[in-house]
Amino acid sequence: MDAAIPIFRMEGVCKRYGGVQALEEAALNVHGGRVHAVLGENGAGKSTLIKVMAGVVTPDKGRMTLEGREVSFADPAAAMNAGVVSVFQELSLIPDLSVADNIVISNPPKRFGLIDRRAQRRIAEQALARAGGEDIHPMAPVRDLPLSRRQIVEIAKALARSPRILILDEATSALTAADVTKVFAVLKRLRSEGLALLFISHRMHEIAEIADECTVFRNGCNVATYLAGTKADNEVVEMMIGREYSHVFPPKAAHRASNSPPILEVRNLSWGQRLRDISLSAAAGEVIGVGGLDGQGQRELLLALFGVLKGVTGEILIDGKPARIAKPRDAKAKKIGMALIPEDRKTEGLMLPMAVGANLSFAALDSLSRCGIIDRGAELKAVEDMIKLLNIRTDGLDVPVGSLSGGNQQKAVIAKWLMVTPRIILLNDPTRGIDVGTKQEIYQLLRKLAESGAAIIFYSTDYAELIGCCNRVLVLYDGALKRTLVEGEITERALVASALNIATGKIATDQREAGARPAFDA
């Protein structure tokens, strides 16, 4: 590091969410006139770091200084006033307001106490022009804009606040190559104007293009800072991996997929720009992992299979025969037998205030009732069997499911779907935020279900789980299936490298479609 004094300093910052240490003694120095990239795999603490800087999350411990003065931000407004402005990954635009309204939202220009619409229009047009969004009409409602335009508006909004530190959290993830070129030109100009830029991206070529220095995060802590261009992709991956394995996985059954015909076959599945031409097959007894960085279409893939999305194209075959899955009820039907363990158990999986017993039997009510009347005896028996099987710790069947611990709630969601004896089980990051003991029970359960003949598709943000549980792992990048890792190939290094869509060692990745990689002129 050179002698320049950083604009922003962060030291010893810690943040804990329940049982998860998201940041541990994290430190970061941000300098004016530089683009600082932050790298790390899922759950490394990048997002929490940014939220702390932007005033969204209050750290448990640690100090931050801005231009030598100690600061703490109570809310996003305080951070903004101090000049720390963020372009968030989950967009912070207000859908029902116009583009211009959104750009000036935190500090609209005023005249005689009222908003000066002419000045607002001028500011919005200037900001849009700076961000490369001249094609966006300032009066268009944000709701009607496609995602890539929204992201440009989000950047324009940040620029209109004349920031000193600009944080871009995956701000280029929805942009086309041409847009990225424009945005990078803006960022380079801002850099020459002396702004400090913090750039978070999973696109390695973008980081190579724009960053001056890089900091790698792992397990909530900054592990290395280096000048851009001084480390090969290989070394970067090496720094990002190396998480400690705290879980024990049941032995995998040596599965030979070629032996049994697939239960589920998917051909050329697409959904707008979010899923691109995905084909896969799953046989009985297989545990298929879905990996990649968060938000690359994994969730949409599971929802598309389960019939939640409209306008999905492609073919789904069950037992070799084409099947139409137009809604979750179709997916659940006996001849398909699909179950989805959702991501957010609190809203999509359970009715929290209702009793444990009622929650468990919801999906299976059809088979537990006669002429529309629930057979209480059969229900009770089925629920009790399931609670025993999954070892759900509860004070009886009548307590609200919301009073159970997180791990037991997750087991309840799984139990609910096992009651319909599904043949195809889709799991959407089922172990997020639950304790190690329950995680292991879930791994064992997955193995048991596979052995009893179910096909399992398992999306996890935790690479260790994919390595420990899966026969095959499909790595998604930008909505497309980039690589399939089989048995022995499933290593953390291979997972991280293919998640970032880079080639390391002998792993050859498919080249992205021609033209998708932006070409930059000096």
Add this chain to the structure above:
Amino acid sequence: MSDWRYRLAEQRGTLLAAAIFLVMFVIYVGNHPAGFTANVVQTAANKGVLLALLALAQTVVVLTAGIDLSLGMLFILTNCLGSYIITGSPPTAMLGVVGVLLDGLACGALNGAIVIYGRLQPIVTTIATGSIYYGLALWLRPQPGNSDGFNADIADFMTGRLPDGIPASVVALLLVVMVIWLPFRRSAIGRAVYATGSSEVAAYMSGVPIRRAKFVAYCLSGLLSAMGGLFVTFITYSGEASYANGGTYTLFSIAAVVLGGVSLFGGVGSAIGAIFGALAFRTIGDLLFVFNLDPLWQPLFQGVVLLVVVCIGAARLFRIRNRLDLFA
């Protein structure tokens, strides 16, 4: 697209409500035995303006994605209070008017404070406070009536006609729109109200003063409800703690807001639309009268019109591609 098309798109709900009202009103006047006379317009205006004021009050709260079920009862309370304190000489009577408005403002502020600081749902909060406001009204006026020395001159002026035949109530409504609504719509706090109703999370992330926006919305709602209360006092010269009226006006204000293109999910719509919604809703009843239909049909027709308009407004749901968004 050029600017005017965006302006048009933004005002679609308002324009639809205005069109519905105009069509109904033309049919009404055209078939009225007396025709388009100042008397007919004045009577229609007085009835319409009353609901329009309450629709305005409901709009500002609905824009924050809240709802005010206490507004009908607050309207009754301010009516009863008005029948007591609008007395004596014009200056003291005017003081009474100010008192009624302040009462409305205070009750609105109470609603806002409970919703924001008590973090209770608006629906529960306003059912409870509405009951309290009605209790107070009943305590003030166990029997309908007014106080000795009630100043009827102000009342007659407000419900009468200006020298050139324009109903004073319509002028008063226009004034309210120009002095309260239009500045509100163009103020930073007004925009914060829209932002909060549209997406509270995004508003928070953008540093919008969410709490202040909600508080102002509830205060304004109280103030506008009190104007409605004043107006009914002027029409009837008395106060009446009628539970039925309170409930009916609350529900009618919501119907008017919906007819006027204001989204109950918040963030979308205009008070101008709600005013036309209120006027249209009122005209439905009058239409039955000119066609000599039994007034008993009125609720049924109001319901049908409301349903049809709401269905038109819900058409955008067909565009949703992730079904989980339907429940968001």
